[in-house]
Amino acid sequence: xxxxxxxxxxxxxxxxxxxxxxxxxxxxxxxxxxxxxxxxxxxxxxxxxxxxxxxxxxxxxxxxxxxxxxxxxxxxxxxxxxxxxxxxxxxxx
Numbered sequence: 001x002x003x004x005x006x007x008x009x010x011x012x013x014x015x016x017x018x019x020x021x022x023x024x025x026x027x028x029x030x031x032x033x034x035x036x037x038x039x040x041x042x043x044x045x046x047x048x049x050x051x052x053x054x055x056x057x058x059x060x061x062x063x064x065x066x067x068x069x070x071x072x073x074x075x076x077x078x079x080x081x082x083x084x085x086x087x088x089x090x091x092x093x
Contacts, residue, residue, distance in 0.1 A: 058076060062074070
């Protein structure tokens with residue numbers, strides 16, 4: 001598994017395009033900031049063919065501790081990502 005760290009993503013974009021690393025940094029940082037700002041404002045941000053970024057609320061629910069089988073309360077949370085169909089299809093085995 002290859003984990004792309006911020007600078008690796010920038011280097012990969014610079015190598016695969018005609019952009020400099022400085023220009024690639026601006027593109028990556030701008031895209032990330034746009035996604036974060038949109039989600040913070042309750043908007044859905046779509047990158048067609050890849051993903052939709054939005055905040056969905058998960059209600060609290062009951063679960064089980066797998067080690068003790070004790071019933072526990074799982075706190076409500078927020079989920080920030082939903083993979084798009086093309087991304088899901090691309091990673092199917």
